[in-house]
Amino acid sequence: MEPAEIIQHSGGAIGAAWLMIALPLVGAAVLLLGGRRTDKFGHLLGVLMAVASFVVAALSFAQLLGFAPGERRRGIELYEFIPGLAKVGLLVDPLSISFCLLITFVGSLIHIYSIGYMAHDPNRRRFFAYLNLFVAAMLLLVLADNYVALFVGWEGVGLASYLLIGFWQHKPSAATAAKKAFIVNRVGDFGLLLGIFTIFATFHTLAFSDVLGNASKASSGTLTAIGLLLLVGACGKSAQLPLQSWLLDAMEGPTPVSALIHAATMVTAGVYLIVRSGPIFQGAETAQLVVTIVGVATLLAGAIIGTAKDDIKKALAGSTMSQIGYMVLAAGVGPVGYAFAIAHLITHGFFKADMFLGAGSVMHAMNDEVDMRKYGALRKVMPLTFWTFLIGYLAIIGFPLLSGYFTKDGIIEVAMEHNAILGWLAVIGAGITGFYMSRLVFMTFFGAKRWEPTAHPHESPAVMTVPLIVLSIGAIVLGWFLIMGNRFMTFLAPAVGAPEEMPAFHPFSVPGLATLALVAIGAAYAWMKYGRAEVPAVAPRGSFLTTFARRDLYGDALNEALFMRPGQWLTRLAVFFDNRGVDGLVNGLAAGIGGTSGRLRRVQTGFVRSYALSIFLGAAVLAGAWLVVGNL
């Protein structure tokens, strides 16, 4: 089934869809420009704007459901950005509205949670301003009806991410992490820009409707090039290999930021880009293959990194990488995987945000301690946090009937049908997920107390726990709701197309059972090592593999060796060349002239007889020349 035509639309909630972007943008502007006068109500205004945005999104969604499935792609013209070249408009269709609901709903919850989490931070107002800025930029990214506006949103979320990672910029590590994220993202953005340029050179337009509708007319080579360039952009934004290195460091930001930007929404923008540009990838098998390989490689790499981290947020970040790898894998498979990719994206947005917020709640209780080796036995002290976290944990490892069970198994089955090797690798990844998530839960909530003497853990206030509860409800039901009966696939079909034959859900297929078995083995092994046994307070040395995983698979070392060192050498070479070459030339010239002059001036002895001698000899030479020339 091909995607439906876009129908121009005005009026109603959809006609006012721009309000979704405008409201948080106004919030950010007021909070940033208003300065300290807005300190008192800044957080409330931020929450209000996010919630208002969610209301608009929900109303638009309701209105969209009112149309027949073939008429659910609604375009809204806003203005002409470059006359005759780029019109800026919004595209409200099942795909974008799904993202809008996720972003505004989870975003609102995290806004609310942040009221409590950031209560003691003197810069809370600025934090909410950045959060609002992020929501606005992210909504622009998903609502844009062309690649230019998408790119504006793309850069906007990059900026917000930079500002929020470095929110505690007094910490050098945070400032460095922010710069790292920004620079690595620039690499991806460069690829995206080149992709957009190539699109324009090929199709002479940047609107989704024109580009994607005519994608089949372009040559497969061009489509491959565009697809790979877009993939580079997606890798940068979604922390896929080989541009994954920034995500783990991005955990320096406040935990709500990690939950919203680096787990639930922004890092999934790459998946959105791939799914949105589906027709391009479907025309380029090589690009699709590369996408799936990147997805599988990242899901394994993220999982392996997650097994070795003692920092609770970094373990979760590895898991995020891994889960986005699943989504990218599904997105690379084609229309049959899109629904699973987006569904997993949405459920992951819930359960991962749930876990990140839970981790934030734990840190809040443990004096911002992030080392899991200093946790332990927290389930009694923080029951609400524990139970919500447990739900998120069960969802992510694919415990039957919870969200992850439906969406991740769907992805594995689709991948298995597409390519058995990729599928089995994804199964192995699921097993590792079972291990490291269990390890995280056991180390944090079970076992013996390994707290610092100063730690006095306590349950977090309601403003933080209520979002956790809401998110965990989503983590329980969403997977079942979206996948059962192919509900989500049908819903998305007008936007991204759908396979002719809807895949049936097999609860007891071979891959499904294998996944369950591997997850159970992983969880049991984790229980043996971290639940039942004593957890040492200091991380043991571990084998070579452990070190390998702890050092992020040597990603940073590789980047340093490949780019930083040569860059430094190049810089030193340039400095050397400038100092010795350019300056040397100039200084040498000056010194040479100075030295020559210093010697030449000795000719000016002041003795008139010397001067007369030179004149006389010159005259003699002239006389000789005269003779020679005269006789020629």
Added chain:
Amino acid sequence: MTTHYLVLSALLFAIGGVGVLVRRNAIVVFMCVELMLNACNLAFVTFARQNGNLDGQLIAFFVMIVAAAEVVIGLAIIVTIFRTRRSASVDDASLLKY
């Protein structure tokens, strides 16, 4: 015969030039300059006869006039320098240098 006069003129001129270069007494230097001028005059006079034209003699006459004026001024300068520096050596007046 004319060639002999010219060679004599060249010889005197060169001797005068060497004198200018090797002598340090300003007055002697001046005399050598006069010797060079006289050598030139001899060449002029010789060429006048050679070419059957009085212009050579005429220019020799003007050279004499100019030489007289030059001697007057030059000697006045020497006297002035001597008065202040107590020396007639051209090497002593070598302040204008590097």
Added chain:
Amino acid sequence: MGESITFWVLAVVSVVAALGLVFSRKAVYSALMLGVVMLSLAVLYAVQDAPFLAAVQIIVYTGAVMMLFLFVLMLVGVDSSDSLVETIRGQRFWAIVGGIGFAVLLALGIGNAIVGPTRGLATAVRDGNVPSLAELIFTRHVFAFEVTSALLITAALGAMVLAHRERTEAKPTQKELSRQRFVAFGKTGKNPAPLPGPGTYARHNAIDMPALLPDGSVSPLSVNRYIARYEESRGILPPEVARVLEEEAEQQRANGHGTPTTAERAADGGPDTEPMPEDGVVVGRVVGPRGESGGESRGGSVSEEDGK
């Protein structure tokens, strides 16, 4: 034939004189040599049908210019002579190289410039050399002639300006000069009276005779050391003069230095060496008792004698 003989004789004379001009150590000899060259050239001019120039050469050059040179020589010290040690490295070598090269090249150059026979001035000079030259000067070259007159006037004025020295204070009167003399006597013991003239008590009025004091002994003040040295070298120094000089030399050695003190030097000054007020240029001290002091830059007659 006659011209040839004249030329060869005068050429040799003038070249030798020119070399003498360059290589004689004493400026006066150089001046005389220059005179010889000029006179030779005058004759050569006359031989070459230029009688007017020959006359002008003798009158203007040998007469006026040479006299001017001699006057200036007197002014700056007729006895001044160069040391022949060259101070500028390579100067003499290159000067001689350049001179020889220049002479050869010039001789080759203008020697080869002559093509064809000598035309002679018979056609150019219709009514005598002088009228013909005059005609040229006052017709075709009259402007140049007027300009040279302006040049000569300017030169005369320039010489006056250069030589003139403004007096910045009043000329000392006889009374002031007398007072100065006695102040100097009080301070240094310089004899305020004029030095004894030769022959006051002399048996001869010759300049080489020392004055005798009333007791008949020789007055050291009147001994001209230059002459004394000369006579000593010839072995005709009168014994009393020799004794006086010896005493004086002993006294100087007792003073601890070879050069006479200011007082002594002042005392040595004869009546003819009264310094010209404010003027460093002392004229006419060809023979003076200061010979041995030798402290002044232009040297004394003694050094001139040393050269011989």
